[in-house]
Amino acid sequence: MSGHFRSQPPPTESQAFSKRPQFSGFMKPCRFEGEMQNLEVIKGKIPVELDGTFYRVMPDPHLPPRIENDAWFNGDGNIGAFRIKNGRCHFKQRYVRTEKLVREREAGCALMGGYRNKYTDAVAFKIRSTANTNIVYFNGRLLACKEDSPPYAIDPETLETIGLDDFDGQLPSLTFTAHPKLDPTTGEFICFGYEAKGDGTPDVCYFSIAPDGNFQDTVWLVAPVVAMIHDFAVTENWILFPMIPQTCDIDRMKAGGEHWQWNPDIPFYIGVIPRHGAKSSDVKWFRAPNAFPGHTANAYENADGNIVFDLPITPKNVFFWWPDKDGNAPDPESIASDFMRFTFDPRSSDLDLPKPEILLGEDCEFVRIDDRVATRPHSHTFLAIMDPKVGTNWPVMAPVMGGGHPPYNSFGHFDHQTKKVQKYSPGTMHLVQEPIFIPRSQDAPEGDGWLMGLINNYATMSSELHIVDTADFQKPCAIINLPIRLRAGLHGNWVDAQDIALSA
Template identity: 65%
Template sequence: MSAPPSSGKPILRFPDQPQYSGFMKPCRLEGDVSDLEVHGEIPADIDGTFYRIMPDPQFPPFIENDAWFNGDGSISAFKIKDGQVSFKQRHVRTEKFIREKEARKALVGKYRNKYTDAVELKIRTTANTNIVHFNGKLLALKEDAPPYSLDPETLETHGLYTFDGQLPSLTFTAHPVFDPKSGEMICFGYEAKGDGTPDICYYRIAPDGKFLEVVWLISPVVAMIHDFAVTDNWVVFPLIPQLCDIERMKQGGEHWQWSPETPLYIGVIPRHGAKPTDVKWFRYKNSFPSHTANAYEDASGNIMFDLGLSDTNVFFWWPDAQGNAPEPSSIHTQLTRFTIDPKSTDLELTSVEVLQNNNSEFYRVDDRFATQPYRHCYFDLMDPALGTDFSAIGPQLGGGYPLYNALGHVDLSTRETEVYFPGSTHMVQEPVFIPRRGSTKEGDGYVLALVNNCVTMTSELHLLDTNDFTKAQAVILLPVRLRPGLHGNWVDSEDTVPRAAGTSH
């Protein structure tokens, strides 16, 4: 059990562990840089901001072998206009961040385990997993608490955001789905009544922030639900077989533990007018559901649910009860499609198809086609055959973060894949799609991703045109290194004003 520090002395250095070394070394940076250096040319029609967030601990932890994503939420904003890029970096002022800043040391213990803390907090979150724009606000998200609201221009933290008191659950997903037709934000919270509770709360929110529907469900196991999917008529919840045990937490153990005996449960409920008894828990063999690409309904009313799937524990830092965990380089996640008949009484899933067989993750689509039939998917992939010089950059990679050395694009109608390889000493982070201004064609636009340069130990933005995916249209250089992050989103300048209910993007 990791106990809070007994003395008042702060810990002044980060542990000598992989998750705090190389590119994973904490940045602890706040600042602004205007007119970043651009190699190539940024098309004039790109006008907006790329927001992304990373876990970046303010202070060294007092617990042993802290998880790499247990850091404070730190937001990057890259504003692109007239071919130029400005950069802003700020931490989210959570209760944890403020209390620790005042104490000048870490006060919070293990990942999502309040029983290991040095102090008691009302809201314990680090707000470090995703950053979305909604109704004129930025929302910093982590799935253990309500969002924190921030100013989209200054990144100033306004405070905890409960939608004017409407939020019914204690938790809020890090992966809300935005309906491109209605503008609704479809959300949920798991462990919605507190740590270790099986409650899931599903809700729909109008573009103006008004809650439209709330449905409470009971999960078959207390499992992680990191991402989910939405179609016109259905909502799909994949349960990762990482299980919570409140008694284990009270003994100082981890919030999550891999359960090789637990199947992959996929819950399905009607999107509109659902009752708690409407949920169906479909089952598939023990496996790890990764991030969702998209979901939609075919002509027969089946749900086509596309996501990353691995047959082993991707979160290897949380092993099973016997301490078993896969060797990280052996983990292989593939873009996979489940075909689910939501009206079926047979809950065993057998219709499973691999759509793209590379080791891949962080799937993104043209968000104008979210919840609808779609053709194009963009993602990170790891292919050692591309020529990455692992012997040279190995000491700089750090640990605890899944590594990807290229960006991929798969055309789901032809199953052909294009690959962008940024170079033998570079690693990529999650991409985002930027529509070409004036075009309504799916996939017509640009892909933007933060890239780690392991020689200069600085970060770069690589911009690709989808018409010529295999080479960079522009490379934007940062004078700093940004720690690998989790998620981000593109916000066009036209979409920064609050929206009225019923209007489209």
């Protein structure tokens, strides 16, 4: 065992979670594993056309963490699966059997330390992943992803953990994005890893995978700073890497500090490389004023060959629990992201980005499109949004909300042609999690289908799955009740039953 582990304090003996906001109220760890058949539909009817599974994953600590003020991002990956068929919904939930979870269950206490900081661990881990950020499906593989490690392969039916997945030995990077992209035209799986040669390294590795699972392009890049690249975007001919100004410093980590620290003194970078046949020297790091880029909606090329790139942007540090070097962090209630559009020439030698256009000047995040038009021009964006007109009952909700997660009270449907947004608000005692879009049929017009997402009901302290028809967006077509509370998740996706059948 390396010497730096010996100087750490012993694992906590507490069997109770801290009363800090990220572990209390609605954010108290759920820790449920099991299944429930025929969930109660308390309003409307589940569309009979729906046949598939909504997979989602949440950070959900299975034991009180070693560090009392641990970031809520550091919980163990707990996967929920909502299987919908013939107008009925069945639910199954199971933890990913990561090395961390298995060894901590054997020890009966937390062994892993702070978020992405191995120097605070009680023991040495081969792989520190919590597999808690996204759950995606490709080529017969259900992959539980966290961006600091390879993904874990999961059985799509039983949710049993198969094991770490290095794509049959082809994975070139030590890390793997939590937001891989699937090109709906070519079937390619497009991926990358940052800190790709280990903690604190500036290396970024881009790679694409053919529909049959064989790796194609692999390009190694060096970033201008060691910073977070949580999401990225893909066009027909270009790859875009927006960098969040949360930077890593190994010396700080060795001293017991955080992996990430907000840096207000560096630009907001977008790295751009050709999608096919690129070399390391082809990368361009475009710059904009310091800002926090949110999840990407989509990117495409217009008739002039310029890149059009849509995503939420805010000048403030969304991850306020990782402040700057002086301890400065914004008041969480003051953070708001506008939905913005960058349009720029990727061939330009001028690396200063033009000022973005504000598409929607309302606080929003978790943007999604109809994935059938990914990499090409899109006309519809779906998002989680904070609508002050809803009249959310903050005084009653505040004591039981818990903390860390961003509060959004509505789903939004933004029409890029009319520039108008429709909103679905589930109620004054409710907040929404990330929505997903499901097309009405394979050949339905773009944006015609259903929006689905988990809803936090603070009146009952339980969770609901809401389904909204995009043709009648003001009310739900079905509300499905869960007799349990599922804390804030990060990401999820719909997998059509036909796709799993074809891969079986």
